[in-house]
């Protein structure tokens with residue numbers, strides 16, 4: 079007789095695994111979370127902490143973000159450990175007439191969908207921060223956007239999960255697995271021995287394809303590298319999260335009019351004051367494999383881009399830099415889904431640049447999937463794994 | 475182009491530089507400290523034969539030789555980035571960028587911090603800071619202080635402070651908290667001191683050995699640990715008392731000390747206040763490896779070596795072509811071992827850059843053997859299982875499969 | 886604790902004679918000696934404080950003394966974030982401590 083060690087085994091201790099662990103344990107499910115390294119050792123500690131609706135297409139995309147935003151606000155009250163939750167709103171700034179026009183239509187569409195978006199003109203921008211370049215034409219704001227500290231958030235979710243009885247195994251790498259066709263149980267081999275589980279959730283972020291491979295699944299996730307500069311606390315530059323409108327253009331792969339290097343590294347300004355009032359400044363988007371080495375040329379390019387928007391912060395000091403790997407999918411939407419051909423196997427990965435934003439909703443939804451509820455918090459169709467299953471080769 | 479660029483003018487970097495220069499290579503050494511010598515500067519120990527190991531003199535010898543050999547030693551220069559360019563390395567420094575065929579990282583070690591309440595007050599410093607201030611800059615760190623953290627390095631440096639006429643009232647454990655971990659545990663601290671007992675010259679350790687020959691007696695021995703501490707060089711060492719907080723308005727004015735139980739938990743209402751004007755925190759050493767990480771060199775965590783180290787061979791080569799490491803960046807050991815490792819690295823570079831590879835086989839082998847001999851005779855040993863740690867890393871270097879797996883995961 | 890240089894040392898011998906150097910720290914004049922770092926010269930003058938924490942205003946001095954921790958950062962002339970433990974004093978050098986900076990909102994506050 080096989081004795082299972084846990085009902086649900088969550089592979090991956092990033093923000094996604096943490097959130098699933100929390101919501102599942104809270105609803106009474108027996109869960110174990112394992113990670114090959116430490117808590118949040120992957121992408122979830124090499125990112126920004128924005129929970130954004132400002133850059134989401136109205137419709138499913140923005141609905142998912144807004145639901146998650148609500149959950150995060152709730153979590154900021156129900157979790158014991160603080161994670162620097164703030165909701166100051168966010169703004170996008172435009173550097174050309176063209177972008178202003180695009181921004182206007184973006185705001186119109188969002189307003190139609192009932193969201194609190196607003197256009198900003200030149201004087202609004204000046205009021206936002208005296209540090210902005212004089213030639214910026216304006217921009218737009220989304221009043222409800224919030225910010226958190228991503229690794230504190232992950233820790234806090236773990237803390238909560240453990241409180242509800244979740245087990246956690248760290249420095250424990252999954253090396254392989256098989257499913258016993260008679261009992262239906264998963265035998266998961268790790269470097270700390272084998273674990274038998276009734277259900278498995280693959281929350282491996284950019285490594286999810288390797289874990290999927292162990293059961294011959296082809297999960298179309300690729301690492302998309304991004305750099306961040308941490309700049310030293312200085313005079314208050316602004317209190318909200320600021321992005322250039324060009325960020326949206328590059329996110330959806332549209333044409334931008336920027337210099338060659340900025341284009342090559344996919345650099346667009348993302349400026350985030352942290353709670354301690356240092357600045358996280360990003361970012362870049364590159365497909366360069368599993369390499370998290372900081373490239374100083376990219377860092378220089380981000381710095382140049384920052385100074386274009388904030389000329390007066392050229393003498394601010396850089397504390398450090400880091401790079402992380404966004405788990406990219408071909409349609410920019412995550413996979414939060416059961417896998418039809420393998421009963422009791424689930425995937426929760428591929429959140430690209432929105433994993434922090436979408437962690438809460440992912441945890442909640444995956445818990446409902448594990449409970450096989452017929453009603454779910456958001457529709458599951460757009461983020462089902464099966465949407466990729468006819469795609470044999472992945473193009474980037 | 476430079477033949478060999480060396481980061482760190484400590485015993486490892488300078489020794490390597492001198493070997494390379496003797497064999498006709500063009501060598502440049504940079505160091506961000508204003509004097510050459512690395513952490514040799516400030517070291518002052520009494521050897522078993524009664525002579526003194528004076529690091530300042532040793533550093534001078536190495537540096538004088540380097541000057542004679544026309545090695546370019548540039549102090550006050552920091553390296554902040556490294557990039558591979560075709561077959562060579564590009565090194566970014568605060569005084570320009572340099573292209574080099576071979577790159578040796580000899581950046582040494584750094585001190586582990588033990589955060590206890592009040593530790594950011596002016597007047598709190600690492601034990602190594604006190605060593606440099608006292609022996610290199612010759613400025614008194616205060617009139618009367620305490621040392622928090624009991625280990626081989628803090629024992630040695632406390633002695634140095636006393637030599638310079640600075641009063642150290644006592645050595646204590648750090649109060650146990652989530653950040654101080656094992657440093658606050660009396661039994662573990664005693665054990666780690668005992669392991670180096672046969673090698674270390676300090677009286678503390680000899681007394682400790684007598685007290686605790688048998689493992690099962692350790693808790694008992696600690697139970698009867700004298701209330702006034704064990705006196706070493708006239709100064710009490712307390713394994714049953716811990717500094718709970720450092721107190722002061724604008725700078726250190728004193729410490730709150732409490733008795734602790736065998737697990738390091740403070741015992742209520744045993745607190746006393748001890749007025750001091752400085753506090754030294756001693757959390758031990760770990761290899762300073764950031765530059766190696768920047769190169770993309772694979773790493774391994776080896777506790778016997780003090781933490782994460784770049785994977786390397788006995789020849790001080792890393793898996794990356796043209797990248798070498800030597801000294802404490804490869805694991806925490808004494809300066810004498812660092813010097814010998816530097817010699818090995820030097821010969822490795824010379825061999826790799828020479829057309830006649832076979833020509834240096836003998837010297838290289840000899841140099842590796844000398845490292846072993848020096849290690850075996852070391853008076854100061856930071857970790858008793860250093861040899862086990864060394865073996866682990868050399869194994870990883872050989873295990874190319876492991877290396878591939880690391881690339882695959884991008885870590 | 887003023888002029889606390891260790892002139893005599895049983896093993897290292899007598900401190901060498903060195904030239905005097907004049908410098909200012911936060912507009913106060915100090916005298917140090919050739920080859921001394923800012924941190925060492927200040928300590929020898931009895932001054933332990935090198936900066937105020939940007940956010941809390943808490944006072945800070947040197948910690949590691951060998952360039953690793955950045956606790957000793959000061960401004961020299963126009964150059965910010967100079968490590969006082971690695972930088973030698975020079976004649977006429979103008980050194981300023983790091984100051985507390987304005988804080989737009991405090992911990993836990995939202996807009």
Ligand SMILES: Cc1cc2nc3c(=O)[nH]c(=O)nc-3n(C[C@H](O)[C@H](O)[C@H](O)COP(=O)(O)OP(=O)(O)OC[C@H]3O[C@@H](n4cnc5c(N)ncnc54)[C@H](O)[C@@H]3O)c2cc1C
Pocket residue numbers: 089090091092093094095112113114115116117118119120121122123124125126127128129250251252253281282283284285286289302303304305306360361401402403404405426427428429430431432433434435436
């Ligand atoms: C520069 C940058 C900025 C970003 N900014 C934002 C932002 O502002 N807002 C936002 O919402 N998102 C942002 N993101 C995206 C966000 O960081 C990611 O989407 C999110 O962290 C992904 O979380 P995860 O849990 O899926 O992956 P990870 O955090 O990578 O977790 C996966 C875990 O699985 C473990 N694992 C892998 N293989 C195995 C195995 N075989 N066995 C055991 N464990 C294994 C790994 O160790 C890892 O810890 C940013 C990303 C980057 C790179």
Ligand SMILES: Cc1cc2nc3c(=O)[nH]c(=O)nc-3n(C[C@H](O)[C@H](O)[C@H](O)COP(=O)(O)OP(=O)(O)OC[C@H]3O[C@@H](n4cnc5c(N)ncnc54)[C@H](O)[C@@H]3O)c2cc1C
Pocket residue numbers: 481482483484485486487504505506507511512513514516517518551552553554580581582583584585601602603605627630759762765800801802803807808809810812854
């Ligand atoms: C604070 C301290 C005190 C110590 N005291 C003792 C002792 O009393 N007895 C003992 O036996 N051992 C002591 N050690 C151990 C010491 O590390 C070895 O004895 C020996 O000095 C190691 O030699 P090394 O050449 O590897 O490195 P080091 O002697 O440390 O030399 C490394 C050099 O590299 C330079 N460097 C590092 N990074 C950069 C960079 N990015 N750019 C430019 N330069 C850089 C540093 O400034 C340094 O001078 C101490 C170590 C420390 C950190």
Ligand code: FES
Pocket residue numbers: 946947948949950951952953954955956957958968969970971
């Ligand atoms: S005191 Fe640590 S860097 Fe100067």
